[in-house]
Structures are given as C-alpha cells and as structure tokens.
Amino acid sequence: MVKDKVLQELEKNKGIAVSGEALAQSLGVSRTAVWKAVNALRAEGFDIKKAQSVGYILSKDSDRISSEGIQSYLKHKVSLQINDVVDSTNSRAVALAADNAQYPVAVIAEEQTAGRGRMGRRFYSPKDKGIYLSLIIKPTMGTEGSLLVTSAAAVATAKAIREICELEAGIKWVNDIYLDGKKICGILTEGIADFETGQISRLIVGIGINCSSSDFKSKGLEKKAGALNVKGLERNKLIAEIIDKLLDIVESLEKGDSSFIADYKSLSVVLGKQVTVYPTPVTDIANKYDATAVDIDNHGGLVVRLSDGSFTTLSTGEITVRLK
Structure with missing residues (x-):
C-alpha cells in the first residue's frame, strides 16, 4: 500500500522534511497519491506536518x-501485527499460533480491553499509555530451555529499558520489572x-509495560x-x-548457552533481601513463610535461606519483598 510505504520513508527520516515529489518518485506513484496517503x-493519529515548499x-x-516504525530499528526478521485495540495480545497470539505462521511473530496493540x-489477574492496558506485546516463537531448545524463556524476557526487557530510557529497571523474581520500588x-x-511429541511447539511471551502513569490514581494503582514516564x-x-x-538470548539458548542468567542475577532487586514466600497465590496466606533471597540457580529458580539456616529453591510461587 502507498500509505505504508510513505510512512516507512517518513519514519526513516523522522523530524526531517521529505518532499512530496521525492516521495512520489521513490515510490513510483503520483504526488496526489502521496497526498492522500499522508492524509x-x-x-490514524500520525503527527505529520506540511512545511511549505519543503515537504x-x-x-x-x-x-x-x-510496523514501519518498529522495522526501522529491528535487527531480527520478525512478522509484525499491529492492532489498535485487542482483548489480549496473548489471546490473539495463541489463536494465531495455530495457523502455522512464519515465526517469530509479534502481536502488538495500542490498547487491551482484557x-x-x-x-488470571487483569493487566490494566489503557490506550496509548503502554507497550502491549506478545511474541510467538517456535522453540528448538527442548523443554528445559523453553522454561528459561520467561527469565530471558525479563532480562531483555530490563536491559532494553536501561539502554533506551536510561532508567535503573530491575527484575523482581520471577517475571516482573520494577523501577523505584x-x-x-x-x-x-x-x-x-x-x-x-509432548514437547512445547510454540511459546507466547507476553510483555506489558506501563509507559505513562497519568491515570493510575483514578484506578487506585498509584501505590x-x-x-517509565520518559519524555520523548x-x-x-x-x-x-x-x-x-529476547531473540538474541533465545538463539543462545538454542545452542545450549544459558549464560544470560548472570545478567538476571545482576539485574535482580531481591537478592540479599528479606522476602515473604507464598508457595501458592498470595491470597492463600496460611502457607506463607519468611526467608532471605540469596541466589538464582541455572534454571531461573530462586534460592532462599530459611529461618533455620537451611536452603530451598523456588521454581513456582510468588514472593513479596520490601524493595525500598
């Protein structure tokens, strides 16, 4: 479509004027077609200005x-599906995974209604305020490697936020990213x-990031x-x-390399902290117990020291911790 090609050119030259004539010539269409595409x-909400006699x-x-904006930065070859509103990007991805698509595939939305x-918890996903992304991959590393992909996603997300946003994001076991507590x-x-085969044939990694907290108070979420709240x-x-x-780490896992766990440890905000462990969901407080988080093992499990001095490794469950 002419519209997609025009957007691709404008994304490549973001903040720089591109003449309608140059767009028309490079795309092999009329200037009228370019004008219609821009309109x-x-x-659709793109902020495109017309500079007189410039472009x-x-x-x-x-x-x-x-899609054009993401592709302009993307290194890996990924099929992108961009949506304005979906119920859940993970739900869409699960349905899409059954269609034998060309993997990897990323399902992304501006808003999620569910x-x-x-x-089973809800993830608040207001329009234009976050990143709601589900990546479908076809793993070849076996079940053990596949189980590490959640930890890999946490590392990839925390490191990306640190590099792009220059914020000290960290990982709270097992799969949450924290900033300033x-x-x-x-x-x-x-x-x-x-x-x-009994093997995992597809993995859907859903990542939801709060980019703006402008309406958290109205939802009682501010505490x-x-x-991120990053200007620009x-x-x-x-x-x-x-x-x-994430795909870089997955490629390493497919070669039997799980060295990213060292990054997981360095990004952890719980190691050395007193934690409360909930072997079952946090609503079941009867079975909770206190411990000290001391290490992350090679399988992404959290090693904790109990009050009697013994150690145990958590592979499931949840923890709470005083982060500040």
Missing part, C-alpha cells in the same frame, strides 16, 4: 506504534504443546504500579530493542 496517516515532516515527538497477567512491567509466558519516549524503538534482545 490517511494523519487520520512532509513526521514529528520527532510522534509516538504512534507502527489484558492478562499471571494467575514499583512494578512497571509484567511478563506472561504461555506454551502450546505438541500432543504427539503499587509505576511507569519512542515506543517503536523500545519495542524493537526488547524483541532483538
């Missing part, structure tokens, strides 16, 4: 998520099994939830960096 993009300018402050977190990102990984944040760039870093 269609404006109607069209996609504002540097434009933060509309687009965003999902671990243990508040949760800014949740990760939900779901597997699809091959009934013939627990945080956000390019969500397209952050999405691309997360995908690239």
Whole structure:
C-alpha cells in the first residue's frame, strides 16, 4: 500500500522534511497519491506536518506504534501485527499460533480491553499509555530451555529499558520489572504443546509495560504500579530493542548457552533481601513463610535461606519483598 510505504520513508527520516515529489518518485506513484496517503496517516493519529515548499515532516515527538516504525530499528526478521485495540495480545497470539505462521511473530496493540497477567489477574492496558506485546516463537531448545524463556524476557526487557530510557529497571523474581520500588512491567509466558511429541511447539511471551502513569490514581494503582514516564519516549524503538534482545538470548539458548542468567542475577532487586514466600497465590496466606533471597540457580529458580539456616529453591510461587 502507498500509505505504508510513505510512512516507512517518513519514519526513516523522522523530524526531517521529505518532499512530496521525492516521495512520489521513490515510490513510483503520483504526488496526489502521496497526498492522500499522508492524509490517511494523519487520520490514524500520525503527527505529520506540511512545511511549505519543503515537504512532509513526521514529528520527532510522534509516538504512534507502527510496523514501519518498529522495522526501522529491528535487527531480527520478525512478522509484525499491529492492532489498535485487542482483548489480549496473548489471546490473539495463541489463536494465531495455530495457523502455522512464519515465526517469530509479534502481536502488538495500542490498547487491551482484557489484558492478562499471571494467575488470571487483569493487566490494566489503557490506550496509548503502554507497550502491549506478545511474541510467538517456535522453540528448538527442548523443554528445559523453553522454561528459561520467561527469565530471558525479563532480562531483555530490563536491559532494553536501561539502554533506551536510561532508567535503573530491575527484575523482581520471577517475571516482573520494577523501577523505584514499583512494578512497571509484567511478563506472561504461555506454551502450546505438541500432543504427539509432548514437547512445547510454540511459546507466547507476553510483555506489558506501563509507559505513562497519568491515570493510575483514578484506578487506585498509584501505590503499587509505576511507569517509565520518559519524555520523548519512542515506543517503536523500545519495542524493537526488547524483541532483538529476547531473540538474541533465545538463539543462545538454542545452542545450549544459558549464560544470560548472570545478567538476571545482576539485574535482580531481591537478592540479599528479606522476602515473604507464598508457595501458592498470595491470597492463600496460611502457607506463607519468611526467608532471605540469596541466589538464582541455572534454571531461573530462586534460592532462599530459611529461618533455620537451611536452603530451598523456588521454581513456582510468588514472593513479596520490601524493595525500598
């Protein structure tokens, strides 16, 4: 489509004027077709200005998520599906995974009406305020490697936020990203099994990031939830960096290399801290106990020291910790 090609050129030259004539010539279309494409993009929310006698300018402050914008930063070859509104990117990805698509595939939305977190919790996903991303991959590293992908996603996300946003994001075991003592990102990984082999045939890694906290107070979330709140944040760039870093780690896992666990440890905000362990969901307080988080093992498990001095490793469950 002419519209997509025009957007691609404007994304490549973000903040720089590109003449309608140059666009028309490079795309092999008429200037009228370019004009119609620009108007269609404006109607979709892209901030494109017309500089007299100079050309069209996609504002540097434009933060509309687009396939063209993400692809301009993406290193890996990934099929992108961009949506305005979905119920849940993970739910869409599960349905899409059954279609034998060309993997990896990323399902991304500006808004989720039924965003999902671990243990059936809702993930608040307001329009234009976050990143709601589900990446479908076809693992070849076996079940043990596949189980590490959630930890890999946490490392990829925390490192991408640190590099792009220059914020000290850290990982709260097992799969939450924290900033200044508040949760800014949740990760939900779901597997699809091959009934013939019993192996995981598809993995769906859902990543939800709060980019703005402007309406958290109205939802009663301001005490627990945080956000990036970075002026001039390019969500397209952050999405691309997360995908690239995650796929880099997945490629290493496929070669039997799980050295990223060292990064997981260095990014942890719980090691050395007193924690409360909930072997079952936090609503079941009868079985909770206190411990000290001391290490992350090679399988992503949390090693804790109990009050009697003994050690145990958590592979499931949840913890709470005083982070500040």
